[in-house]
Amino acid sequence: MKSSSIASLVFTFAIAACALPASAQLLSPNAPPPTGAPPSPLLAPDAGTSNQVQPLDRIVAVVNDGVILQSQLDQTMATVAHQIQASGGKLPPEDVLAKQVLQRLILNELLVQKGRDNGVRVSDDQVDAAVANIAAQNKMSVPQMQAAMQQQGVDYASFRQQLRDQLLVRAVQQQVMQQAADVSKAEIDNLIASPAFKQGEVHLARILIGLPEGADAQQIAAAQAKADKIEGELKAGKSFASLAVSDSNAPEALDGGDLGWRRVDELPPALQQVVDSLQTGAYTQPLRDASGFTILKLEGKRAPGARQIVTEYHALHLMIKPNAVLTEQEAKDKITKLYHEIVDGHADFATLARQDSDDPSTANLGGDMGWFAQDDWGTQVGKLVANLQPGQVSQPFESPDGSWHIIKLLGTRQADRTKDIEREQARQAIAQRKGRQAYEQFLRDVESSASISIKIPQLADANPESGNPSQ
Secondary structure: HHHHHHHHHHHHHHHHEEEEEEEEHHOOOOOOOOOOOOOOOOOOOOOOOOOOOOOOOOEEEEEEEEEEEEEHHHHHHHHHHHHHOOOOOOOOHHHHHHHHHHHHHHHHHHHHHHHHHOOOOOOHHHHHHHHHHHHOOOOOOOOHHHHHHOOOOOHHHHHHHHHHHHHHHHHHHHHHHHHOOOHEEEEEEEHHHHHOOOOOOOEEEEEEEEEEEEEOHHHHHHHHHHHHHHHHHHHOOOHHHHHHHOOOOOOHHHHOOEEEEEHHHHHHHHHHHHOOOOEEEOOOOOOEOEEEEEEEEEEEEOOOOOOOOEEEEEEEEEEEOOOOOOOOOHHHHHHHHHHHHHOOOOOHHHHHHHHHHOOOOHHHHOOEEEEEOOOOHHHHHHHHHOEEEEEEEEEOEOOOOOOEEEEEEEEEEEEEEEHHHHHHHHHHHHHHHHHHOOOOOHHHHHHOOOEEEOOHHHOOOOOOOOOOOOO
C-alpha cells in the first residue's frame, strides 16, 4: 500500500471503528452511520496539514471548559473534503463545509466531556486493540503503520488520543442505547403481527476488491480489472468461496465471503432490487460502491414465515486459560495432557471439566454446553462441532484470546427454531429503534444544556440549537 494514502485510510478506519455495529452497513463497512446514528467524530489528522506550523492558530469555539482550535477545524475540513472528492461527490461552498464540520467537532467535544463526567474510561488495551485493527485492515503491522504515519507527518501520539476519544464517544452511545433497550413481550408480539415485519430473508456472500481513500485512476482501473477477472473465473466454474478466501478484501473473506442471513429490509434499497432479481446460486456482476468493487452471490432465500429447521448440537467443553501464573505454553501443555487423559486414558470428560476447566459458564456443569445451534458459541466452535461425530473429542484448539479448548460432541438433533428466531429478530429491531430514539434525545439534551461560544462571526450559526451558540 502506498504510504501517501495512510492518513486518509487511518481516518476512514478510525471512523468505522466508532460507527454503529449495524447490519445496514452490509456492503460498505466504512460508510457513514445510517440515519439516526451519531455523526462521526471527525478528528483524524490529515497528511497534508498535520505537521505544518500553525502560526495564527486561534480558538474557534469554546465548548463548556474545552476548546476547538483553528488547526483542528482546518485539518478536519481538509480530510472531509478529500473524502467527498474521492467518492465522486461535489464539495459544498467552503463556508458551508466549515459550519458543518465545526458542528460535528462541537458535538464530539460535548460527548467526550459527557463520557468523562459519567466516569466512562477507555483503557490503553482498548486503544492498542483499535490501533492493531486499523493496521490489520490496512494490511500492515503496527510498526509499519507508525512508520508510514511518521513519513506523512502524522503525529502518532495525537492519533492515539483522537482514537481514544472516538472510542469513548462510542462507549457513551452504547451506554445510552443499552439503557433504553428493554423490550416487552407485548411489543414483540405486535411487531411480529405487523406487515412491515414480513419481509423475508436472504443468505448472501460477497467478494470485495477494495480501494483506498483517494484512489487514482490507475488504482480504480486495476481493481476493476481484478473484479472482471474474478467474474470470468466464476463463469468458468471456479468456487465463489475459494475466490473469496484468495482475493476478497472483506473481513469475512476467510469464511468464504459468507455474510449469513440478512433481513431484506436491512439492505440498501438499490441492493434489494439487485438481490430480488437473482436466483439462488447466482451472482452479480462487479458492483461499484464506496468500498471498491463488490460481487454478491445469493446463497438462499427464506420467505416470510418459512420454517427454520436447524441442526442443534449437544457437547461438553473444557477450557484452559493462560493467567499470571500459567504461561501460554503451560496452558497449551496442560490442555494437551488433559486431552490424552480423556482419549488415551479414558478419563471422564465431565469430571476433568469440573476440576480443571476455566470456563465459568460450563465448568460447574461438567462442561455441559447444552443444546445449541451451530454458531451459538461462535463460528470457530460451530465449524468444529459440525465435523465431529457423536462421542468424538476434538483436538486441542486455540481461540483468538489465547485460551485453549477441547470439545466432546454428545449428539445432534433437528429442531424447529422458527418462532425463537423470529422473536429474537423482533426484539433486536425494537431495541435498536428505542436505542436510536434515546440517543437522539440524549444528543439534543447535551447540546441544549451546553455553554458554547463560537468566536468566528461567520461560523456563529454553526450550532443554532445549542443552549448558547455564540457569545
